[in-house]
Every structure is written in C-alpha cells, then in structure tokens.
Amino acid sequence: DAGVIQSPRHEVTEMGQEVTLRCKPISGHDYLFWYRQTMMRGLELLIYFNNNVPIDDSGMPEDRFSAKMPNASFSTLKIQPSEPRDSAVYFCASSSRDWGIEAFFGQGTRLTVV
C-alpha cells in the first residue's frame, strides 16, 4: 500500500482565498484524522471520521474550517477564507483499529497564507 496520500505537499495562497487540502487514506482503514502542526501549538487534532461520518470536530478552530469525507477513499479539509494564522502543516492520518491509536500519517501539506 502507498500509505496515506496527501495533496498538495505545499500550498501558498493569499489571505482571503479558499484552500482545499486532500487526503486518501489507506485502503480498508475506517478512521480518518486531520491534524494541524505549528511551532506554537504543536500537533492539534482538528476532526476525525469513522466510516465516513464525522465523530468529533471540536478541534476545528472556527467556522472557516470544514471537512468532508464523501467516501471511504477520500477526504477534504477546506479553509474559506484563509488567514495568515492558518499557516501550518496539516496532516491526515488513518487507522483501522477500533481500540487504541495505531494511526498512519501522511507526509503533510505545508500551507502558507500570505
């Protein structure tokens, strides 16, 4: 398996623009997580899905952020409108475990909002 695939790897956008990050989880995994990493705040869980259904989105910072999982092989994280403080590395991870947290992370998307 190719692992968790995220795209794009790097994104530079202007403040106010819409940004869409994409994730393809490992086939057969039924949990998908979105994390954000910054120097100041470390790794933060934004939202996670189980069987394509959002279970906990309490980590989503504000209404400008939204995430969808239309099917088992694809998820998006959208920021609209983007702001400079959204600049971070966004990771997607997937897991097949019903107990515990053995998750596999993608390479991340480095987002820069100028």
Place this chain on the structure above:
Amino acid sequence: LAKTTQPISMDSYEGQEVNITCSHNNIATNDYITWYQQFPSQGPRFIIQGYKTKVTNEVASLFIPADRKSSTLSLPRVSLSDTAVYYCLVGGVHQGTASKLTFGTGTRLQVTL
C-alpha cells in the same frame, strides 16, 4: 481528558539505551498508551502501543506499571538516526465515543557520537 507529561528534551550518545518516561495520572480504563516518532518535515510514525505490563517489538520496548499512571519507552542502542521528537499519546478511538486524541509537546531526543 488524559493529559501527558514528558521531558522536553534528552541527549544521548550513540550506542546507549534511552528511556523516555511519560506521566498520565488520569488515564482512563479504556485508554491505550501509544508512542510516536517524528522526524523534521515528516508525519509522526507509530512506534509501539500497549495497555499494561510490557510490550516489545523490533524497534522498542514499552514498560507500563500496574497503576498505568506512567509509561516508559525504551530504545536500545540508539543511533544518530534516532534523533527525533517522541510523543506519548494516551487515549482511544471507540465506536461512538472517544477520548481526545491529543499529542503533548513531545520529547526531543538528540543522539550524538
């Protein structure tokens, strides 16, 4: 919410055994203890997971005392390539309910010759 506490940084020489301890005083009955490794510009990578006692794999060992309020990740004979940030994570994903899957600040391990 199971909060974890780890040392911010550790230094070691190549070839030594490194033990990183994590405190999680309010761990819940259903929580597992999981350790991840992260290199710069990469996503975290799963190292080992356990519930109680001792777990060993080809990479590391995890020691968990009976009260489960702490755990120790043991890396045998570290090399320069083990220089990374190590995260202790406590929690679990359960059908319909979940504890917060929160990463702490991690321990930055620096291995030198």
